[in-house]
Amino acid sequence: MQGIKKLKLDDEVELTDNIIEADVLLAQQAKIKKNPRIQAVARAHGMPVYVTKTSSLVHVTKALYELISDHKDELKNSELDDSSNSAEKTDALEEARIAIEHVVILKGEAVELLPRPPQILSAQMDLIHKYQLE
Helix, strand or coil: CHHHHHCCCCCCCCCCCCHHHCCCEEEEHHHHHHCHHHHHHHHHCCCCEEEECCCCHHHHHHHHHHHHHHHHHHHHCCCCCCHHHHHHHHHHHHHHHHHHHHHHHHHCCCCCCCCCCHHHHHHHHHHHHHCCCC
8 A cells, every 4th residue: 555655556556455446456476376276267357366475565666556557558548448347248248158159058067257247247137048047
């Protein structure tokens, strides 16, 4: 939080504990190495991962600076750009389609999808109904 304030990013950066809600992942190197699931979720969502060696203000500020440098155009347009919601919906529908075609239909097994906002869950349910599944 101090790094965000130091770089005056209070309006552009929102912290979350839920990795599914994140656009970018900032993690300590030791933590991300110990938890391959975090890496898998980030990879599955095409989420950039920025790693710090420690949680010191210097290291976190440096990582935030790199993040801002890499994504400055996205940050400028974040309020006007609705493409992240569209991309999340596309990802969610693709996740459901693959689960239906490769697991439910082929193997006859139920699949638990990732948690999503209600409007995206509704779109996934519509897709499920198109396959005539319940």
